[in-house]
Amino acid sequence: MQHHASNLLPARQAPVHSVSVGQWAKHNLWGTPASAVTTALLVLILLWFIPSLLEWSVLNAVFSADADQCQAARDIGACWGVVTEKYRLILFGRYPFDAQWRPLLATLILTSLLVMSCSPAFWNRYLAVVWLLVWLIFFALMGGGKWFGIPTGLVYVPTDQWGGLPLTMMLATLSITLAFPLAILVALGRQSTMPAIRSACIVYVELVRGVPLISVLFMASFMLPLLLPTGTSPDVLIRVLIGITLFSAAYTAEIVRGGLQAIPLGQIEATYTLGLSYWQTQRQVVLPQALAHVVPSLMNNFIAIFKDTSLVTIVSLYELSGALGLAVSGDPNWRPFKIEAYLFITLIYFCICFAMSRYSLWVERQVLHR
Amino acid sequence: MLNWRSQRVRAWCYQVALIGVFIVLVGWLLHNTLGNMRMRGIQSGFDFLLDPAGFDIGESVFTFTSTQTYGTAFLVGLFNTLRVSCIAIVICTLWGTVLGIGRLSGNALARGLCYVYTELFRNIPLLLQLLMWYVVLVELMPDTETPLHFRDWVLLSKEGLALPWLMSEGLTLTPEFLALTWGLTLYTSAFVAEVIRSGIQSVPLGQVEAALSIGLSPWQRLRLVVLPQALRLIVPPLTNQYLNAIKNSSLAVAIGYPDLVSISNTTLNQTGRAVECIAIVMAVYLTLSLLTASGMNYFNRRAALKER
Numbered sequence: 001m002q003h004h005a006s007n008l009l010p011a012r013q014a015p016v017h018s019v020s021v022g023q024w025a026k027h028n029l030w031g032t033p034a035s036a037v038t039t040a041l042l043v044l045i046l047l048w049f050i051p052s053l054l055e056w057s058v059l060n061a062v063f064s065a066d067a068d069q070c071q072a073a074r075d076i077g078a079c080w081g082v083v084t085e086k087y088r089l090i091l092f093g094r095y096p097f098d099a100q101w102r103p104l105l106a107t108l109i110l111t112s113l114l115v116m117s118c119s120p121a122f123w124n125r126y127l128a129v130v131w132l133l134v135w136l137i138f139f140a141l142m143g144g145g146k147w148f149g150i151p152t153g154l155v156y157v158p159t160d161q162w163g164g165l166p167l168t169m170m171l172a173t174l175s176i177t178l179a180f181p182l183a184i185l186v187a188l189g190r191q192s193t194m195p196a197i198r199s200a201c202i203v204y205v206e207l208v209r210g211v212p213l214i215s216v217l218f219m220a221s222f223m224l225p226l227l228l229p230t231g232t233s234p235d236v237l238i239r240v241l242i243g244i245t246l247f248s249a250a251y252t253a254e255i256v257r258g259g260l261q262a263i264p265l266g267q268i269e270a271t272y273t274l275g276l277s278y279w280q281t282q283r284q285v286v287l288p289q290a291l292a293h294v295v296p297s298l299m300n301n302f303i304a305i306f307k308d309t310s311l312v313t314i315v316s317l318y319e320l321s322g323a324l325g326l327a328v329s330g331d332p333n334w335r336p337f338k339i340e341a342y343l344f345i346t347l348i349y350f351c352i353c354f355a356m357s358r359y360s361l362w363v364e365r366q367v368l369h370r
Numbered sequence: 371m372l373n374w375r376s377q378r379v380r381a382w383c384y385q386v387a388l389i390g391v392f393i394v395l396v397g398w399l400l401h402n403t404l405g406n407m408r409m410r411g412i413q414s415g416f417d418f419l420l421d422p423a424g425f426d427i428g429e430s431v432f433t434f435t436s437t438q439t440y441g442t443a444f445l446v447g448l449f450n451t452l453r454v455s456c457i458a459i460v461i462c463t464l465w466g467t468v469l470g471i472g473r474l475s476g477n478a479l480a481r482g483l484c485y486v487y488t489e490l491f492r493n494i495p496l497l498l499q500l501l502m503w504y505v506v507l508v509e510l511m512p513d514t515e516t517p518l519h520f521r522d523w524v525l526l527s528k529e530g531l532a533l534p535w536l537m538s539e540g541l542t543l544t545p546e547f548l549a550l551t552w553g554l555t556l557y558t559s560a561f562v563a564e565v566i567r568s569g570i571q572s573v574p575l576g577q578v579e580a581a582l583s584i585g586l587s588p589w590q591r592l593r594l595v596v597l598p599q600a601l602r603l604i605v606p607p608l609t610n611q612y613l614n615a616i617k618n619s620s621l622a623v624a625i626g627y628p629d630l631v632s633i634s635n636t637t638l639n640q641t642g643r644a645v646e647c648i649a650i651v652m653a654v655y656l657t658l659s660l661l662t663a664s665g666m667n668y669f670n671r672r673a674a675l676k677e678r
Contacts, residue, residue, distance in 0.1 A: 313497070339510065343502075
């Protein structure tokens with residue numbers, strides 16, 4: 001015999017889950033004996049470490065550009081004076097001192113466009129036009145002189161005098177932008193059914209991924225002049241840019257391929273049934289889904305490329321760390337305080353990379369919730 | 371017969387065109403290179419490997435003098451690269467595992483510190499970290515006469531780290547070696563920690579709860595239930611990190627540690643044989659990558675899920 005309720009009872013509210021600070025701390029800091037011991041040990045270490053760090057970096061530190069004061073505070077405090085004294089050399093390298101407003105303006109424009117491009121509100125086709133314009137303005141500002149016969153009214157500055165933050169930003173942004181379309185082509189090629197195209201893509205990707213970036217950069221700076229007809233070898237900046245682009249395209253291609261593999265074959269067959277061509281299929285059905293799948297890995301890869309641009313200092317382009325060496329190593333007054341200067345550019349790199357990784361988490365959520 | 375609408379015909383045409391473009395491109399580059407080399411009077415060939423090197427190497431696994439050949443110098447470089455990468459790989463696996471498990475610890479303080487560590491070390495370029503460690507070791511350490519010391523067992527000074535009791539005549543590690551190994555290890559550990567963490571997190575919570583309910587201890591739970599399942603997801607990205615560590619050891623050239631790239635760079639400057647030197651470096655790194663990858667693949671097959 002069964003009894004049926006004549007009408008359903010309303011669902012109960014989920015229990016309110018509230019935790020007081022004390023409960024949280026008990027659960028997270030001294031819930032078990034092992035946890036309590038860990039907490040005690042770590043607190044002891046932090047109690048010893050944080051005050052001495054604070055003393056060194058703030059309380060006993062010298063902030064004014066005074067080398068004698070820095071020497072006096074040598075072992076007890078940091079000498080941030082080296083940054084006060086040399087920040088323009090570190091940020092802009094060997095760029096002519098009087099014209100340094102140009103790289104500053106160029107970097108500001110580039111950075112604001114980068115920040116703007118992060119917001120989905122601006123993701124439309126006009127953005128590409130704006131980007132093209134900004135690159136023209138960037139190079140006109142940095143290089144000056146004549147552009148295709150049109151005078152910019154600015155003094156010509158050859159690329160070997162470019163340096164510091166503008167160079168880092170330019171190398172990273174340009175190589176990411178150029179590597180991305182190449183990577184998509186290579187990834188599609190690797191999925192192709194045509195054996196010649198597929199094997200060409202496989203060989204390229206595996207060859208590049210097997211060697212360190214440094215050897216690619218050496219190749220770009222030593223071998224490219226040999227490979228091209230005599231006298232036509234491009235500027236070292238362009239050679240390095242080609243090297244980084246070809247290098248990062250191989251890594252990006254592998255990530256894109258991961259996304260392509262996640263698309264069920266049924267979808268592709270469906271588009272062919274509808275009569276779409278190969279490129280229509282890829283552009284309208286496969287790539288939008290495949291790229292959305294791999295946004296986090298792509299962002300990680302972009303962070304890696306950004307960090308990798310620091311390597312160009314080895315083939316004597318003065319990006320941030322190269323410019324720092326230039327600014328501090330040759331100056332006996334400030335040479336002992338190199339580590340403070342390094343910490344300054346470390347902070348720049350960290351802020352940019354950390355912002356990128358936070359942004360990647362945000363984009364991931366956006367993409368997943370669509 | 372040749373119908374452009376046929377997919378097979380088009381595929382053939384594309385591929386023939388690709389191969390044609392490739393052959394023309396390679397021929398053009400070769401032509402340029404030979405012309406350029408003739409003009410600059412650069413000789414080619416690998417015969418220079420048998421010539422005396424004429425430079426000394428700061429540190430070497432076996433004794434090397436400047437009268438020995440370039441070939442031997444390359445071998446010294448290879449061993450130096452291997453030495454740094456092997457040590458870095460072993461230590462970063464251990465340290466990275468500790469950090470990765472720490473990120474999932476029940477203790478909030480440990481969790482937070484591990485998080486700060488990984489974010490800090492991951493987001494700073496390795497080159498910068500190496501340069502900083504090198505400055506710390508070479509300029510901020512005390513002189514040789516007054517080293518930092520622990521009894522007479524460990525002595526740390528501008529000259530590096532000395533362990534006088536080890537082996538017959540004691541062991542001295544140069545600051546270059548220390549900075550490279552230390553920096554590479556700390557950097558790679560942060561990435562290994564992330565790999566380990568995401569691997570462990572991928573094991574469903576139900577598995578852990580089941581292990582708890584049959585009364586396994588925390589250590590048993592980790593060793594018998596979580597790790598075997600997590601390993602499947604950990605091994606492939608871990609292999610990538612090992613490969614990265616080997617490739618990143620080439621940053622040695624920035625702080626003057628005589629690894630393969632640095633030796634090849636010196637040789638290149640002395641002999642001018644850019645093509646050969648870069649070819650040797652690339653071949654060696656490719657071989658190392660393939661060897662590591664195949665070794666890890668063997669391990670991966672053992673860790674993988676056995677289905678039928």
